[in-house]
Amino acid sequence: MLTGKHILLIIGGGIAAFKSLDLIRRLRERGALVTPVLSKAGEAFVTPLSVSALAGTKVYGDLFDLTDEAEMGHIRLSRVADLVVVAPATADLMAKMAGGLANDLASTLLLATDTPVLIAPAMNVRMWDHPATQRNLATLRNDGVDVVGPNSGDMACGEFGPGRMADPLEIVAAIAARLTTGPLVGKRILVTSGPTHEPIDPVRYIANRSSGAQGTAIAQALASLGAEVIFVTGPADVAPPEGVEVIRVQTAQEMLGAVEDALPVDAGVFAAAVADWRVADASDRKLKKSKDVMPRLEFAENPDILRQVAQAAENRPRLVIGFAAETHDVIENATAKRLRKGCDWIVANDVSTGSGVMGGTENTVIVIDDKGCENWPKMSKTEVAKRLADRISQALA
Structure with a gap:
């Protein structure tokens, strides 16, 4: 750049x-x-x-x-x-x-x-x-x-x-x-990416298979169009993009704090695969194996970052975009999620076993908004990001 x-x-x-x-x-x-x-x-x-x-x-x-x-x-x-x-x-x-x-x-x-x-x-x-x-x-x-x-x-x-x-x-x-030109110059956009790691003890955690590749590509594509990008990422497998402000977090609660600190923004793209639950009382010592007793883990619900931002009375971005990683009934589940969360768009994809999306280089997405569904053909995650960035620039124009 x-x-x-x-x-x-x-x-x-x-x-x-x-x-x-x-x-x-x-x-x-x-x-x-x-x-x-x-x-x-x-x-x-x-x-x-x-x-x-x-x-x-x-x-x-x-x-x-x-x-x-x-x-x-x-x-x-x-x-x-x-x-x-x-x-x-x-x-x-x-x-x-x-x-x-x-x-x-x-x-x-x-x-x-x-x-x-x-x-x-x-x-x-x-x-x-x-x-x-x-x-x-x-x-x-x-x-x-x-x-x-x-x-x-x-x-x-x-x-x-x-x-x-x-x-x-x-x-x-x-x-x-400052030196980038493009249709998103002057726009401030928040992108979340990667998984979150919810600790069980100092050496174990709950996570998912997200690599952070799609969120990273989206942040890079938005920056290339001139946007000021605040990139909040969990512990991803890929390096963060160039030309953006990078904020690294581990847990869902840390991600929520970073998101709230970044507001207000013109648009929020919530591509992170945030863990739905965390261990209520994570141990500060490594849990030891015992032949007689299995450790009992009590779970607590993590904050719903997308819903909190989309339904906020103050500092709600003009455009809020969520992601839905589904394994079945993709359109039905993603449509229901968009309405439940209150976001403007949902980018849905099939991450079932054998799809190759989680950790892969390609993606097939469906963009759902209040006008219906838009099916995109299979393409690289970089191309998905560029197409989504173009759509965002048109919406914010």
């Missing part, structure tokens, strides 16, 4: 600058061209040599480099990129951007550019919470600057809270979303 895209990466001064090295590697893996600008403060944390080696090109740092400035280098650098990324964006850099200062190469580039800008803030939690930083953040957002992060967590200074720079893959996803 980033092949041939030109990223001007400004590396600010902070301990999070070491993450910029991994960010460069991740961007180049995806075909992006990276031109790095290393601030003087940034040089205290990463070396120009390491940045240059990973980027495969020259590192810029001096505003008054005579060779480059003879060609107005700071103007050229600020205009040729598809996106300017500031990572880490320190409190000082954000203040310079908001105030229009230009006393070094990084701030001069940011003032001289007409290219879209994405920042990944990183600083101490008190600095982030300070009214001055929040005023600067509001100014930058009003100026059209995109922001990814910061995340909460332990700080290098020993404190805890918001201020950690977003992880490199999160920044890559934000970059891809």
